[in-house]
Amino acid sequence: MKVYRFLTGPDDNAFCHRVTMNLNKGWELHGAPTLTFNSVTGQVICGQAIVKDVPGKDYDPEMKLGEQ
DSSP states (O other): OEEEEEEEEESSHHHHHHHHHHHHTTOEEOSOOEEEEETTTTEEEEEEEEEEEOTTOOOOTTSOGGGO
C-alpha cells in the first residue's frame, strides 16, 4: 500500500523539522513544496506532500496515516 500525506504549517523551523522527521521515518517527498501568504496573520504557509510504501498492509479509511 502507498500512503499519502500533505503536511502544512507556517514557513518556520518547526515545519522543516516536521518534514525532516517524516523523511527519517521512511516517508519520501512527493512533488515540489507549495507556499501561500495569509494576509490576515502575515504568515507564509508551506505545504509538502509526502508518500510512503507500507508493504503487507491494506488501506483502511480509519487508519491514522501518520502512524504508518
